Amino acid sequence: KILIVEDEPKTGEYLRQGLTEAGYISDLVPNGADGLHMALQGEYDLLILDVMLPGLNGWQVLQALRDRGIGMPVLFLLPAIKWKIVGNIVAAWVVTMPASAALAWICMELFSPFSG
Numbered sequence: 792k793i794l795i796v797e798d799e800p801k802t803g804e805y806l807r808q809g810l811t812e813a814g815y816i817s818d819l820v821p822n823g824a825d826g827l828h829m830a831l832q833g834e835y836d837l838l839i840l841d842v843m844l845p846g847l848n849g850w851q852v853l854q855a856l857r858d859r860g861i862g863m864p865v866l867f868l869l870p871a872i873k874w875k876i877v878g879n880i881v882a883a884w885v886v887t888m889p890a891s892a893a894l895a896w897i898c899m900e901l902f903s904p905f906s907g
Contacts, residue, residue, distance in 0.1 A: 792815075792816045792817070792818070792833070792834065792835050792836055793810055793815055793816070793817040793818075793835060793836065793837045793838075793839060794817070794818050794820070794826065794829055794830055794833065794835045794837070794838050794839070795807055795810075795817055795818065795819045795820070795839045796819075796820050796821075796822070796823065796825075796826030796829075796838065796839065796840045796841060796844060796849070796852065797819065797821070797839070797841045797844075797868065798821050798822055798841060798843075798844050798845055799841070800821070802841075802868075803819045803821065804819070806819075806839065807819045818833070818835075821845075822844055822845045822846045822847070823844040823845070823846045823847025823848055823849065823851060823852045824846040824847050826838075826840065826844070826847075826852050827847060827852045827855050827856070830852070830856055830861065830863070831856075831859070831861070835863055836863070836864070837863065837864050837865075837866060838856075838863055838864070838865045838866070839865075839866045839868065840852060840853065840865055840866065840867055840868065841867075841868045842867055842868065849867060853865055
């Protein structure tokens with residue numbers, strides 16, 4: 792199960808549709824506060840997180856999860872020109888936008904029953 796936190800409706804629905812077509816179950820929320828709440832309440836295998844979100848930004852969401860000991864994998868969505876790691880917060884993967892092909896490949900590798 793995958794949680795998508797993306798405030799751009801078209802992008803969020805595009806990601807969700809692609810994941811659904813690939814056979815994955817996903818939830819989509821439009822802001823950092825809802826994303827944090829869902830991540831704390833649900834059982835997700837992967838968090839796809841936009842960095843620039845209303846309310847809590849992606850870095851703050853990740854820090855709050857790590858502070859609570861939640862170590863679920865996180866895939867950050869960043870514009871191609873903004874690629875950085877802040878402090879000691881480390882995401883498992885960073886994907887630049889547009890993310891369709893790269894995202895599909897990463898998800899297939901992560902959740903494939905044949906991956907090591």
